[in-house]
Amino acid sequence: MHKKRPSIPNICRTLWAVIVILLLAPAKSVKAQVSIQRSFYVEDSIDHTPLGFALIKFTKIGNPVPKTMELRANSAGIIELTGILAKDSIAFTIELPGYQSYRGRCLAKDLYLRHIPLQSDTHELHGVTVHADSRRIRFKPAEMRINWNKFTKSPSEPLASVIKRVPTIINKSPDKNTLSLQTGGGKKIAIFLDGRKLSDQEVQSLPAMMIAKASLVTFPSVLDAADNTAILYLSSNMFAYNYSFDEINLNYDIGRTGPSFTFRHTQKKGLWSNNVFINGYHYKMPESYTNINIDGQDFQRDTSKSSVNTLLIMASLTKKSVKNNLFTIGVLSNLFKGGSDSRHLQNDNTSSVSSFSSHGNNTLINATLYAAWRNKAASGNTWQLHASSTFQPNSKSDYQQKTPTSIYSSTNTQEQLYALSGRYLLKKTKLGDLDWSSSFSLGAKASFDKTANLFNQNTNPATSIQSSQQYATYGGVSSAITGEKLKIEGSLLGNYAWQKGYSFTHFSNGYIYPKLVFSYAPDDKQSISLSLTATTLRPSFKMAVTDSSYSNNWMISKGNQGLRTEHNYHLDLLYNLSLRHFTFEAEGEQIYYNNGIVQVWDLQKTPVIQLTSSYQNLNYIDRSLSVTTSYDLGDALYLTWSGQLHHLSFKQKELPADFQNGYYLSSQLNINYYSKHAGNYALIGSWDGNPLTYLKQSKTHPELNFNYDYDLTRTLNISAGLYDILGTGGWRKVVIYNRYNQLTDANKRTFSLGLTWKFGQLFGNTQAGSVNSAAVPNDTKKL
Secondary structure, X not given: OOOOOOOOOHHHHHHHHHHHHHHHOOOOOOOOEOOHHHEEXXXXXXXXXXXXXXXXXXXXXXXXXXXXXXXXXXXXXXXXXXXXXXXXXXXEEEEOOOEOOEEEEEEXXXXXXXXXXXXXXXXXXXXXXXXXXXXXXXXXXXXXXXXXXXHOOOOOOXXXXXXXXXXXXXXXXXOXXXXXXXXXXXXXXXXXXXXXXXXXXXXXXXXXXXXXXXXXXXXXXXXXXXXXXXXXXXXXXXXXXXXXEEEEEEEEXXXXXXXXXXXXXXXXXXXXXXXXXXXXXXXXXXXXXXEEEEOOEEEEEEEEEEEEEEEEEEEEEEEEOOOOOXXXXXXXXXXXXXXXXXXXXXXXXXXXXXXXXXXEEEEEEEEEEEEEEEEEOOOOOEEEEEEEEEEEEEEEEEEEEOOOOOEEEEXXXXXXXXXXXXXXXXXXXXXXXXXXXXXXXXXXXXXXXXXXXXXXXXXXXXXXXXXXXEEEEXXXXXXXXXXXXXXXXXXXXXXXXXXXXXXXXXXXEEEEEEEEEEEEEEEOOEEEEEEEEEXXXXXXXXXXXXXXXXXXXXXXXXXXOOOOOEEEEEEEEEEXXXXXXXXXXXXXXXXXXXXXXXXXXXXXXXOOOEEEEEEEEEEEEEEEEEEEEEEEEOOOEEEEEEEEEEEEXXXXXXXXXXXXXXXXXXXXXXXXXXXXXXXXXXXXXXXXXXXXXXOEOEEEOOEEEEEEEEEOOOOEEEEEEEEOOOOOOXXXXXXXXXXXXXXXXXXXXXXXXXXXXXXXXXXXXXXXXXOOOOOOOOOEOOO
């Protein structure tokens, strides 16, 4: 008899109550409320067309503590002057990319009901018309500044849609329901809004027109991100309007048959705003065929079908005070249930052939509550606080096989994670022609997990319970000196962690994470940066436990209690160039892994075939060269290509059988065409991994995907997608131990048809942040 599945704790029921309240609160659509009597109108000076989203910056004259306030126009070019009295005397500047700034001083009431004309940033010089530089990207030392409006096609589209169009950002996932953002050099990209990290659900939910500024930093401070992670920093607009916006997207896929839906909601009323995102999908995958060959002999042939059910929920509530402070609370939840049914034909080393079936199930339930607070003092210094609690009452995997051997395997993990962090950022200080800035952070986290394993073969049950407790405190400092063309930044993060768990004794470690970055930008068209980083990663609990877990009757995983701590030394050189229609990026990296933790395999054929995976320490160097180029023809056609070449070099003379020095390649090509009348087209081709080396045990064939969408009306959009056009996406070859070959082939061709309906009015939102915004050190090795 199997153990009864654990019930969801009361805390999770409370989380669902919070979700329901946040979902029902914005049910009524509220249109934008603008006081025309206190507003003025921004227009083009020649044809008098409204200039939507123009920005006014103003200060009160005579205020003993000068403070700049900002307001942004709506799509009709109307700006409502809120937060100041009619009799207040102000100095103001009105700005919009591509137009000359408009400056003035007057009483606030003198702007009421006026039409302010902005002149195009174009002038005559000796009979030659000179236009302002409208490049999409400019460079400052250590950052790439993105002209956000150049990549925005619709004010209401989600942040993710705009981010995917930035030429140096690659989305590795063709699936519309998931994000996998990377730089051309392969660094993962985190998204920060107003200094806080966003979840994927928020990136897919928040509207594009709320963004005022965007900068990509490839080498951020270690206080914000772990090594090999870039950050896209976003700053939000300030809107004085009430608004309500909703969007419903329905899709049906033929191939991986099944429906999916997405609901987006954004609302602001007074000082309060809220966001809701719900994404659910059910996919029934087509059959896949796998052949496993050991030492040149067919060992097993599998035919499998699988299904996936997923529901993702995000809801947040933000209050913005009149002093521009922000407070956000929110919840994230994930419910997943998947299953597979397989038929197997197995030929063991006794030359007997057996036929049997198996069934697998995977279930995941988790939820995260978070709160974030940001306070900017009159002095210009900023406080940021963040707290989160994650509860995972159920993460269960079941495997059941009936004949010829009756097997039941079950693994169920329960986990709790608590985190608290604070950040203090000092206002920039002038040192002659240089700016000096610094920030400090403190934080703590604690996690508790328990895994129950059951393996029952021919009614002979074997059970074990593995539990661990992990605690960590950390603190860091970051300081930078910035000039017009040069920036030097140093950051240091100290982490002390202690852990105890089943099958190994209590231990503690203290580590230091230093990072030094030199950046030089001779002009705003190019930059060069050099980054030096040293990180330390201890073995995770999974890698240290010596108990075995079973994937099936012949595949086993176990840890290695003798693993040593891994030390990485990372040297990274980056060059960027941006011209009017062309961008280029080249990056060279070298990472030396001292006692690098790697996964190894052991294949035995006597008395029965058994493949065991474990972990081992090796010293090796990973060198890579990556190139990303992009070319655009106006705002209609974009071409982006990225490629990577890696070389692995191991220091040990005697290596495990499946380890070897060698090269591997990867490449991706994106072609995007945007037409107001014909719709938007996207063609994505990718190729990854050849030949095989460690870190790349699998080969894949080139894959081609196509997407199209078209606005039928202002509120109705249709979309279509054709995935795996070449029919090669399901081909995958895995080589392990130089004797184990696994070849999988599946028909992944899928046709997707979608309909999106938008309703309500949208003007923008400001959010303090969300879950996982703390810079928690990644102090354990993860593979």
